[in-house]
Amino acid sequence: MAKVYIGVGSNLGRRRENCLRAISSLREEGLKISKVSSLYLTEPVGFETKNWFVNLALEAETGLPAPELMKVLLKVEVALGRVRGTGSLEDRPIDLDLLFYEDLIVDTADLVIPHPRAHLRRFVLEPLAEIAPGLRHPSLGKTVAELLAKLSTSEKVEILK
Structure with a gap:
C-alpha cells in the first residue's frame, strides 16, 4: 500500500x-483515508473569479x-x-489534485508528481501542514512545514468555521 x-x-x-x-x-473507490484536514476558505489563485x-x-x-x-x-x-474546459483555470464544483505519492517523482505528459505547484500555494500547504507537517517534498528536500514557513505569497487562507 502506498501513502x-x-x-x-x-x-x-455547495462547496x-x-x-x-x-x-x-x-x-468508495477503495482509498483508505487516514487523515483529513480542516476545511479552509481560500482565495482563488491564477484566475479571476468572485x-x-x-x-x-x-x-x-x-x-x-x-x-x-x-x-x-x-x-x-x-x-x-467537473467539466474540463479550455485547459485554463476556471471555476469548478470539484478539483482533486494528487499532491504526493510516497516519495515518487514522475514527470510525464500525463502525470507530474509531486504536484508541480504544491510548494508554491498556501491553499495546498496550510491544510497539508495540518495533517503532515513532517512530510518531505521528494525533489526539494524540505518538509511541508518548512515550505509553508518560507512561502511569500499573500493569498488569503483561513479555517472555515
Whole structure:
C-alpha cells in the first residue's frame, strides 16, 4: 500500500458538501483515508473569479499505481460534475489534485508528481501542514512545514468555521 496525499477543492455550488462528497467517493473507490484536514476558505489563485474555494487535504493509502490513482481522481471529478474546459483555470464544483505519492517523482505528459505547484500555494500547504507537517517534498528536500514557513505569497487562507 502506498501513502498518498490529495488536495480537494471546490468553488462552485455547495462547496463544503462537494468536498465531503469527494471524500466519500474516494472511499468508495477503495482509498483508505487516514487523515483529513480542516476545511479552509481560500482565495482563488491564477484566475479571476468572485468565487472563493473551500479546500482540504487528505492522507490515504492505496494499492493502485500512480497513473491508475490519477484515473480514479479524474473519474470522481466527472461524477461530481467537473467539466474540463479550455485547459485554463476556471471555476469548478470539484478539483482533486494528487499532491504526493510516497516519495515518487514522475514527470510525464500525463502525470507530474509531486504536484508541480504544491510548494508554491498556501491553499495546498496550510491544510497539508495540518495533517503532515513532517512530510518531505521528494525533489526539494524540505518538509511541508518548512515550505509553508518560507512561502511569500499573500493569498488569503483561513479555517472555515
